Amino acid sequence: MARYDIRLRDGLARAGVFHTAEEPLSLPAVIDPEKRFADLARMKHAHVPLSAPEGFVEEYLPDYETVVAVHPHSSRTALSGDVVMVGNWHTALGQPGRYVRWLQEMKERVQPDTVWYAPASALPSTVAFLIFSGLDLFDFTAVDLMTARDLYCTPEGEFPAEEWLGGGGCPCRGCAAGDLGMHNRLALAREIAVATRFLARGQLREFIETRCRAHAPLVALLRLFDGAYDFIEPAIPIVRTAQFRAYTAESLRRPEVRRFADRVTGRYVPYRTDVAVILPCSARKPYSGSRSHLRFRTAIRDRAHEVIMTSPLGLVPRELERLYPAAHYDIPVTGYWDREEREFIASTLAAYLGRHRYRRVLAHVEGGSLDIVADAAARCGMEIECTCRGHPTDAASLDALGAALEGERRKVPDIIRGCLSWQFGADIDTRGLMLKGKWMNQKVVRGKEQLFSLDPATGFFRPTFAGWDLIPEGYRIIIDNFVPKGDVLAPGIVDADPAIREGDEVLITGDLAVATGRAVMGAREMLKSSYGVAAKVRKVHKFAPDSP
Amino acid sequence: MISVEREKPLACWKGKDAYDGSVLTTLTVIFRTGGCAWNRCRMCGYRHERYHGLSGDALADRIIRQVNWVKANFRDDDYQMLKIFTSGSFFDPVEVPPPVRDAVAAAFRGKLVIAETRPEYVATDAVSEFIAGIDTGEWDVPLYVAMGLETTDDGIREKSIDKGFTFADFTGAADRARAGGAGVKTYLMMKPPFLTEQEAIDDMHRSIREAAPLSDMISMNLCTVQSRTEVERYWKQGAYRPPYLWSVISVLLKAGPHVLCDPVGGGSIRGPHNCRTCDHDIIGAITDYSLNADRSLLRAVAEMDCTCKKEWEFVCSREMPYCMPLTR
Numbered sequence: 001m002a003r004y005d006i007r008l009r010d011g012l013a014r015a016g017v018f019h020t021a022e023e024p025l026s027l028p029a030v031i032d033p034e035k036r037f038a039d040l041a042r043m044k045h046a047h048v049p050l051s052a053p054e055g056f057v058e059e060y061l062p063d064y065e066t067v068v069a070v071h072p073h074s075s076r077t078a079l080s081g082d083v084v085m086v087g088n089w090h091t092a093l094g095q096p097g098r099y100v101r102w103l104q105e106m107k108e109r110v111q112p113d114t115v116w117y118a119p120a121s122a123l124p125s126t127v128a129f130l131i132f133s134g135l136d137l138f139d140f141t142a143v144d145l146m147t148a149r150d151l152y153c154t155p156e157g158e159f160p161a162e163e164w165l166g167g168g169g170c171p172c173r174g175c176a177a178g179d180l181g182m183h184n185r186l187a188l189a190r191e192i193a194v195a196t197r198f199l200a201r202g203q204l205r206e207f208i209e210t211r212c213r214a215h216a217p218l219v220a221l222l223r224l225f226d227g228a229y230d231f232i233e234p235a236i237p238i239v240r241t242a243q244f245r246a247y248t249a250e251s252l253r254r255p256e257v258r259r260f261a262d263r264v265t266g267r268y269v270p271y272r273t274d275v276a277v278i279l280p281c282s283a284r285k286p287y288s289g290s291r292s293h294l295r296f297r298t299a300i301r302d303r304a305h306e307v308i309m310t311s312p313l314g315l316v317p318r319e320l321e322r323l324y325p326a327a328h329y330d331i332p333v334t335g336y337w338d339r340e341e342r343e344f345i346a347s348t349l350a351a352y353l354g355r356h357r358y359r360r361v362l363a364h365v366e367g368g369s370l371d372i373v374a375d376a377a378a379r380c381g382m383e384i385e386c387t388c389r390g391h392p393t394d395a396a397s398l399d400a401l402g403a404a405l406e407g408e409r410r411k412v413p414d415i416i417r418g419c420l421s422w423q424f425g426a427d428i429d430t431r432g433l434m435l436k437g438k439w440m441n442q443k444v445v446r447g448k449e450q451l452f453s454l455d456p457a458t459g460f461f462r463p464t465f466a467g468w469d470l471i472p473e474g475y476r477i478i479i480d481n482f483v484p485k486g487d488v489l490a491p492g493i494v495d496a497d498p499a500i501r502e503g504d505e506v507l508i509t510g511d512l513a514v515a516t517g518r519a520v521m522g523a524r525e526m527l528k529s530s531y532g533v534a535a536k537v538r539k540v541h542k543f544a545p546d547s548p
Numbered sequence: 549m550i551s552v553e554r555e556k557p558l559a560c561w562k563g564k565d566a567y568d569g570s571v572l573t574t575l576t577v578i579f580r581t582g583g584c585a586w587n588r589c590r591m592c593g594y595r596h597e598r599y600h601g602l603s604g605d606a607l608a609d610r611i612i613r614q615v616n617w618v619k620a621n622f623r624d625d626d627y628q629m630l631k632i633f634t635s636g637s638f639f640d641p642v643e644v645p646p647p648v649r650d651a652v653a654a655a656f657r658g659k660l661v662i663a664e665t666r667p668e669y670v671a672t673d674a675v676s677e678f679i680a681g682i683d684t685g686e687w688d689v690p691l692y693v694a695m696g697l698e699t700t701d702d703g704i705r706e707k708s709i710d711k712g713f714t715f716a717d718f719t720g721a722a723d724r725a726r727a728g729g730a731g732v733k734t735y736l737m738m739k740p741p742f743l744t745e746q747e748a749i750d751d752m753h754r755s756i757r758e759a760a761p762l763s764d765m766i767s768m769n770l771c772t773v774q775s776r777t778e779v780e781r782y783w784k785q786g787a788y789r790p791p792y793l794w795s796v797i798s799v800l801l802k803a804g805p806h807v808l809c810d811p812v813g814g815g816s817i818r819g820p821h822n823c824r825t826c827d828h829d830i831i832g833a834i835t836d837y838s839l840n841a842d843r844s845l846l847r848a849v850a851e852m853d854c855t856c857k858k859e860w861e862f863v864c865s866r867e868m869p870y871c872m873p874l875t876r
Contacts, residue, residue, distance in 0.1 A: 040868065041868060044747060045704060045707065045869065047742040047870070048742070049782055049785070049788075050785075051782065051785050060707060062869075062870075085870065087871065088787065091785060091786045091787050094786050119868070120868075120871030120872075121871075141866055145862055145866070148858045149855075149858070
């Protein structure tokens, strides 16, 4: 039986190996539909446009043997390992609003461990976006059409072959031979390979942000995808190890950004709410490794809660500075905040300050940053005290900051409580808990018992069984009657907390055993897939045979 | 100022048509009527053109006033043939009350008349009565009943057009028309929605072949994108493309009988078009062939080279029902 072994996923995008009776096929890929799906061409008069109404679709959507034709307005669905064909998808590329809506309708109906074929849609300038949209299988029809039109395909667009075939600077075999058709096909194959490499790096989003510039509808699509937060966010991994490059206007709208800010203003529990000091961010991550933050901390001496304001994340409480993407993002610095950035930071800060009523809020920022803090404070009716006298790291500023904190209580930041509340949505009593160890090998202990280890690459807390005892609910996966070894497969899962995202720490519980592990897919995918690794197991505890 | 409301047809123009080896001057009239009773065809833009809620008498009066307008604006001697279209069926007594038919017959007595109708309204009596009204002995067959068969493929007619009748219905109507003394003119429709370019070409080849024995004249209409139609909705979404003119000439060249074809809207993006560089010459050749049945000019343009020809050939071979249209 055919199965799609998905090895990489990021958002809607996937890559893996498709196993069938034929040779295994690495996806995403280009295939020859006439060879692979021979019955497609035999079906005559079978066209059903994407916008066709329900009754029409029901009557005319063809039944093929080799693929399952799906349609936004059909209830038809597919089984694990099926090839799902989204016919005429190339016409959706010109209609961004419908593209997102149609894709959502189909993706939410059809189970995820299926292979999605988008005929005649892939050009080097569009295929990365198609992969980003969760499509896996393509053909050469669109590039061959460009060849018939004497157009030269590049990831940046399609151009007259007359000028580009010799002068495009392409080192491919097709260009060397003056063979436009070969160049165009190779260009598509190359772009699929490049997109797959970026997917593997955890930077497909960054790649898409550059690639979408060839066509206005693609830029619109990217923005609309970000707007469809409830559809997209559950598929976005909670952590990545790659750098988070916030280099475009669209990166401010990434679901990861909104999720981080939502958790900071919602789930996160600050360890003190008497005095806060708002600090500027630093290029170096985590911030406390920077020279400027070393100076701030020396002046503050734990007498206030340090909150860092930043774009695109809004604000980062000191305890969370190692969490993804706070320690991973990079942004071009010009010293100028644009209107969107100002609004995002101000509204996030206002939501935060409105929820946690500090007795005093010090703003150790200047210029445009100070304006943003003032705006936020006005929105939630707070007074702020500015402690900058010139640049924030000037001696006068640091002196003013220290003086303003004269007499305030010293309290060491509670990283454990802060991070656990952000990560698990649980407010934990951290008395008696200690963060021990060197940078790359930190752990949380209570006496001699280890409760958590820290993932140095993501800042995530990995609970031991004893650690899970502190987290009362959530992030549980319920499995069938078996003892998991190594991996837990999707079909073995009975239930999963819908909050679980790829990369989340999870507790796997069943009648025969309990295990700690990490989710490899989001909860939605776990529950809807019949194939694939859903979670990697770290430690298993078998129950004694007679005590279930 | 008070505007004086004058009833006039939706459109009325003079042109030339081939008939029985010669070229006649034709007056084409499109009457505003009670509207098509079927009113469902996916590409039809005339469905919105109708009088609403008029009694039979009032409706008859309005249409007869349109007839009078035609009589007042075109001299009888200036044309020999009259082509009558309504937004539906000339022989539907609800859409066009019988007194109107009598008035038309009287007004255009002596003309060669072609009147369009759906097959279900073709009744031998009505046809022979109308003929009695217009016939002066000038023409062997003074009336041709024109029906929009569109295609001989019932599946395509139903799915792509939603026409609501079958090839058998058409055949029965043709028999009734002949029994009443009329000839039969058949309209075909090239490339309604949901067909690939090649499917559309094949459909026309087959339809011409199958309709020819039943028809005295065959006219092939080329699907256009009319306002406020289902086809327009698909077209706006990039889901429909009118036929290539290359396809049209390939159909006409291979057809057995002489097929009339007026490439309405040719060369525009809403009508049959190529790349716009070669459209003009091809439209000229089609119009020419339609009038004089001489295929030489058609053959010459078919041999012509244009950058879009390679694209058209690609579309014919690679456009599939599951990935179309490939071009705009």
